[in-house]
Amino acid sequence: MAEFDATVYQNEFLPDGGTDVNAIVTVTCTGAGSAVTSGGGASAGEIIIVDTSGSMGPSTMAAARQAASTAVGEILDGVWFAVIAGSDRAMLAYPPVSSGPGMVRMSAQTRAEAQDAISRFVGSGGTAMSTWLDLAGQLFSSVEGVTQRHAILLTDGENREDAGKLDTAIQRATGYFQCDCRGAGTDWQVEEVRRISQALLGTVDIIPTPETMVEQFRAMMQASMSRGVADAQLRVWTPQGAQILFVRQVAPTVEDLTTRRTDVNPLTGAYPTGAWADESRDYHVGVRVAAKAIGQEQLAARVQLAIGDDVITQALVKATWSGDSELTAKIDQQVAHYTGQTELAEMIQEGLAAKAAGDEATATTKLGRAVQLAAATGNDEATSKLRKVVDVDDEREGTVRLKRAVAKADEMALDTASTKTTRIKK
């Protein structure tokens, strides 16, 4: 049985009149087991969605076939699965059924059959991602008892649908299944695919060249197979009259959960976190409470991890008002670190958007700030990716110049990696 543990990092001391409490809560899961041991009669389901539109070139298609085949190979025996070929409509490539349950359990036989079906993929038609997501949802719901629902989506191009269609499909899928997304080449839209992956609690990344596709698919599927906790919620209780400023996941990636609250009761909100492996995630919670007199203490938040209706672990975020400025002026190291990392993600995304819109002044300022933040918070990955897009004059001051010739893949890699954060030693 999986165990969870929550630890708070904060400076609980507020100055006279202070109202805003910041805390980092690290939630660690151990003993998660794997997707087949999630227990309780629940079982895991995997759907692999491969873009088979006409835009997929021969080498990309070949790599996609191999990658999908590898991913199928990683799915553990007994896990329900299906493969979707996506173009301007979604086609159930495996299992070959037209009614009843649209998924089968993995076995040596079904694995071979699925890999055979994948080997016959050819590219033709357009790209209508809403139909892909909708079919995935239908397949998951066609099998009773599949409670841990995860999909991998590979695309190489832009969605060609009326505006809004994809968003409503994302909404239908949100909270129902999780989806990791990968974009092959440079003709897809980071922002578009990230909308899918963020809503569906997954990751997004670029596969710039076909050779690395197999490894990425293997890693994604292995990660999914290691998740033995189907679905957990982060719950945040705040006192009467308090206001939640934000709830963000800040490690391993920045994901703003603030607007994804559902009320458990008037004082407690639940935020989705999806499935868990043996891992640890950090959450940044900001709460505004009414100021109290010096010397008083109160609870600003209970941050809990819940599976179903059971609260598994809880961490207490406190507020103590103090007249000692040495105590109140300190910013917790973790809070400072992740505040910087969150701003770093924003600066990269906004800077690249400004650059794409031709606003070079804004792009230079924002990417300059990003360089500064990446250096200050020790995010080496962001630093090296930024340096492929800008020339750095002064890292500490954040003075940069936009490079004249930038590989599109480098820009996209910077964009997809913008939400990845580094940790500091605790």
Next chain:
Amino acid sequence: MNCPSCAEPLSPGAAFCEACGTPVGAAAPAAPAAAADVAAEAAPFDLTTATAVPGRAAPGAVRPCLQCGGAVGPDGYCESCGSKQPSERDHFGEAPADWVAGVCDRGIRHSRNEDAMALFATGDRAVLVVLDGVSNTDDSHLASLAGARAARDALVVPLPSGMGTADSRAAAVTRTFAAAVDGAQKAIVALTPEGSAQPPSATFSAVVVEGRTGAGGARLHVANIGDSRSYWLPDAGAGVQLTVDDSVAQVQIAAGASRKEAEQGPQGHAITRWLGIDAPDLAPRVASLDVTGPGWVLNCSDGLWNYASEPQELTDQVAAAATSDPQALALALVAFANGRGGQDNITAVLARIDAPAGAPADPGAADPGHNAATADEGETDG
């Protein structure tokens, strides 16, 4: 050795700094326990805005939040307003009659509540006992509460009156108080750990109110050892301090120092007499006073009077509270002391004396110089 927090000199072997309450030596927390019972932690409860009435819950029952009345979670915080909940020992109230109530509170800086009180009241008569456990001694929070209850029990029987001469009656009152002190002392000694280097000790202050409903006004009998005090605070006119401290500050005042200077000086809180196995002597200072209401009898620990030593300052706080409910007033006075820093445990016990039926309020109150029947070396300094 000096306190690491405020640099005041520490008594040898002290567990807490007597000046600022910082735990020192063995009492200083080594590392915060992982699964802490927050109700036992050293952190303040917000009493400056408390609205709920404190009371004693049934054994085993969780008291509602003292702040808002909400349910209290197993983590020790209110599930509605998030206020930290004090333990039963750290904050409790008693209200044995609608005219008598007290609140005993840990305050802000001390890690536990070593003050104690025990009350008794009928329609006509009340017993108000306050003991302030000395904070650098072992288990003084247990000893002070046991002592207070023993003293109260000894005072429940009415004092002798109506027979003999004034002198013989005064002698009888003195004997009764001596018995109450003896009861408290026995209770404290009984709780003294064997071979304790810092045996528990406590101050003692008791008030017996008699004849509250009588046409001629009420009679207050007070007794004390140490620096817990009782006051008579009439609604109109000057209040008086009924007790005289056994403290270094009092000696200095007697020698001509100003009250403020003496009480806030380095030895301001050193007491010269106390209850406990190492007590120098056990004869309380005894005094009495006839009063005509309306007004308040206050029995309190230094956690309160530290912030309002002069009777007038206390009268001002009573007026600011603007209530005729003793429980509300006790809460307000505790909140006042916490609001001023809550450096020590705070106990405020009150009895309301109404104006005699049909008689106009006497603004002049009583003059202790004429009415006080003093015994022992006691004399009021109001």
